[in-house]
Amino acid sequence: MILLLLTTVLALAAAYFYRFWSVREKRQVELRKIVERKRAERAESVKFAKQSAEKLDVETRNKIASLEYSELKEGLQSGTISCIDAVRTYYFKAIQANEKTNSVCMFVKEAEQWAMEWDEKAKDPEFKKPPMFGLPMSLKECVPLQGYDQTRGFVQDTFHPTETDAVLVQQLKKLGAIPYVQTNVPQSLLSYNCSNPVFGTTNHPMDKSRTSGGSSGGESALISADGSILGIGGDVGGSIRIPCAYTGTTGIKPSHLRFSHRGVCGSVPGRPLINSNDGPMSTRVETNVDFLRTVWADTWITEQDPYVPPVTWNEEAYKSDKKLKIGYYTDDGWFTPTPVCQRAVMEAKQILEDAGHTLIPFRPPRVPEVLIMFLRAVCVDAGKFLSNKLMNDIIDPLLYTQVVLWMVPVRVQRFLASFIRVFFPRLGNLMNAMTLSTVELRNTYADIEAYRSEMAALMIDQKIDALLCPVTVTPALPHVAPSKLFAGTSYTGIFNLLDYAAGSVNVTHVTKQDELDLESDYEASDPWYALAKNSSRGTIGFPIGVQVATPPYREETCLRIMREIEFGVTGK
Numbered sequence: 098m099i100l101l102l103l104t105t106v107l108a109l110a111a112a113y114f115y116r117f118w119s120v121r122e123k124r125q126v127e128l129r130k131i132v133e134r135k136r137a138e139r140a141e142s143v144k145f146a147k148q149s150a151e152k153l154d155v156e157t158r159n160k161i162a163s164l165e166y167s168e169l170k171e172g173l174q175s176g177t178i179s180c181i182d183a184v185r186t187y188y189f190k191a192i193q194a195n196e197k198t199n200s201v202c203m204f205v206k207e208a209e210q211w212a213m214e215w216d217e218k219a220k221d222p223e224f225k226k227p228p229m230f231g232l233p234m235s236l237k238e239c240v241p242l243q244g245y246d247q248t249r250g251f252v253q254d255t256f257h258p259t260e261t262d263a264v265l266v267q268q269l270k271k272l273g274a275i276p277y278v279q280t281n282v283p284q285s286l287l288s289y290n291c292s293n294p295v296f297g298t299t300n301h302p303m304d305k306s307r308t309s310g311g312s313s314g315g316e317s318a319l320i321s322a323d324g325s326i327l328g329i330g331g332d333v334g335g336s337i338r339i340p341c342a343y344t345g346t347t348g349i350k351p352s353h354l355r356f357s358h359r360g361v362c363g364s365v366p367g368r369p370l371i372n373s374n375d376g377p378m379s380t381r382v383e384t385n386v387d388f389l390r391t392v393w394a395d396t397w398i399t400e401q402d403p404y405v406p407p408v409t410w411n412e413e414a415y416k417s418d419k420k421l422k423i424g425y426y427t428d429d430g431w432f433t434p435t436p437v438c439q440r441a442v443m444e445a446k447q448i449l450e451d452a453g454h455t456l457i458p459f460r461p462p463r464v465p466e467v468l469i470m471f472l473r474a475v476c477v478d479a480g481k482f483l484s485n486k487l488m489n490d491i492i493d494p495l496l497y498t499q500v501v502l503w504m505v506p507v508r509v510q511r512f513l514a515s516f517i518r519v520f521f522p523r524l525g526n527l528m529n530a531m532t533l534s535t536v537e538l539r540n541t542y543a544d545i546e547a548y549r550s551e552m553a554a555l556m557i558d559q560k561i562d563a564l565l566c567p568v569t570v571t572p573a574l575p576h577v578a579p580s581k582l583f584a585g586t587s588y589t590g591i592f593n594l595l596d597y598a599a600g601s602v603n604v605t606h607v608t609k610q611d612e613l614d615l616e617s618d619y620e621a622s623d624p625w626y627a628l629a630k631n632s633s634r635g636t637i638g639f640p641i642g643v644q645v646a647t648p649p650y651r652e653e654t655c656l657r658i659m660r661e662i663e664f665g666v667t668g669k
């Protein structure tokens with residue numbers, strides 16, 4: 098009798114798994130066909146961009162290609178450069194950068210048409226050129242662009258072009274900018290590498306085995322390989338700042354209410370407290386400043402989206418020569434950065450002191466707890482939304498570790514945590530991050546609000562204007578490392594949790610001495626530290642950035658400090 102029961106149970110289980118497996122296999126075959134079609138569409142779009150670029154003579158192209166942002170802008174305004182020549186030059190530059198980095202999802206074919214229309218309008222002597230007239234801009238793939246997919250790396254979301262531009266894209270088009278290319282992202286957007294089953298893996302321009310960061314890794318790769326002069330990224334946990342730090346570019350994540358979120362599909366919809374925001378990325382802080390100064394020149398965004406407070410660009414704050422008080426830290430007490438990331442902060446500190454600012458040691462309280470709050474609130478439903486989506490998709494192998502973690506039931510995670518804590522305490526602690534109930538989630542939201550209040554009080558009491566700290570714990574990682582090392586996002590995630598403005602600017606490059614210090618001073622005391630140490634080997638010459646953060650609505654002060662650091666480093 099028992100034997101019969103056991104055999105029946107086993108047979109039913111086998112039948113269930115067989116059915117599950119065959120349904121999944123059938124779906125995988127369908128999905129692979131969709132990928133083939135999408136890749137063919139991308140190849141077509143590259144071909145189109147190539148043909149368009151070839152219509153421009155090499156001499157003109159080389160001339161435009163060598164211009165700095167301000168020179169290109171000036172040339173377009175004065176009429177010495179036409180919009181169509183600018184677009185064709187940037188098609189060409191992006192094709193070249195893409196060959197090296199695989200950073201492009203799609204070229205925007207309409208860019209040609211838009212450029213020609215602007216050139217036509219400019220023939221009228223009465224025509225007043227808008228401030229971004231003819232400027233080619235790259236967009237992270239998830240930024241809603243009419244007629245184009247926002248797949249976020251999911252095969253199931255291909256061939257569903259969006260019907261309406263994001264408010265920001267509408268504004269860019271109105272201001273004369275020309276979106277000419279969409280750039281790659283990691284599947285789900287919740288990772289700081291850059292790989293998905295639709296468009297493949299984006300590489301660091303200096304080394305194909307390393308990531309350009311994520312999730313705005315297509316942007317950072319394209320910009321640092323000189324395929325774009327200005328791009329839009331997005332950031333909910335470091336996705337603008339980490340790619341910038343990895344590639345020597347610069348970008349800022351504004352506090353989230355300074356841009357509209359109408360119609361924007363983030364990584365996890367329905368996430369109330371940790372919000373993603375768009376932000377500019379480029380090679381120069383002043384390019385980002387010029388962009389934000391232009392889009393915040395008036396209250397146009399608020400007119401399209403009444404939820405955005407009517408806060409305009411504050412030139413006085415950006416240009417101010419008032420000396421600031423800046424809190425700095427090289428170690429947040431959760432994840433000690435590798436020596437080079439700490440050196441970068443100390444060098445930036447020196448630059449700011451030389452400029453007359455006062456730097457004081459300041460470490461945000463209880464960062465290990467903050468990281469748990471961040472992970473819980475950023476995933477919201479313990480990863481359910483994402484794991485459901487991923488189970489109906491081809492899962493990118495570079496995301497496996499994270500996906501496995503999302504798929505382990507939370508009660509099992511909690512149970513295992515007590516054992517794991519014995520030999521790997523940091524992981525054991527984080528295994529309490531995913532929420533078990535709405536009661537826990539509500540408590541976490543209350544804790545986040547209390548933490549925001551506590552930080553406000555600390556900064557006000559000590560009269561601290563801004564914070565300076567590492568962006569992350571290592572130089573650019575091998576592709577496979579970020580999904581294992583999500584614990585390294587404590588330096589960026591905290592400013593999403595606080596909803597501060599936060600930017601990243603390059604300070605230095607890894608030297609031989611940094612590698613020696615890594616070997617002698619950096620203890621591989623647990624598997625995460627070991628991974629950070631191993632992955633940092635062989636990075637001599639890689640760029641290292643620092644992070645500057647300011648309370649919400651003080652983006653101008655954040656940019657001012659970033660600019661002063663940049664000036665101190667480059668002398669220009």
Ligand SMILES: CCCCCCCCCCCCCCCCCC(=O)NCCO
Pocket residue numbers: 286287288289311312331332333334335336337363364373374472475499502503510524527528529530531583586
């Ligand atoms: C062991 C405990 C289980 C925890 C599961 C952890 C899964 C971690 C997933 C969250 C990782 C967050 C990384 C954030 C990277 C940056 C993402 C970003 O800013 N995206 C922009 C979206 O617009």
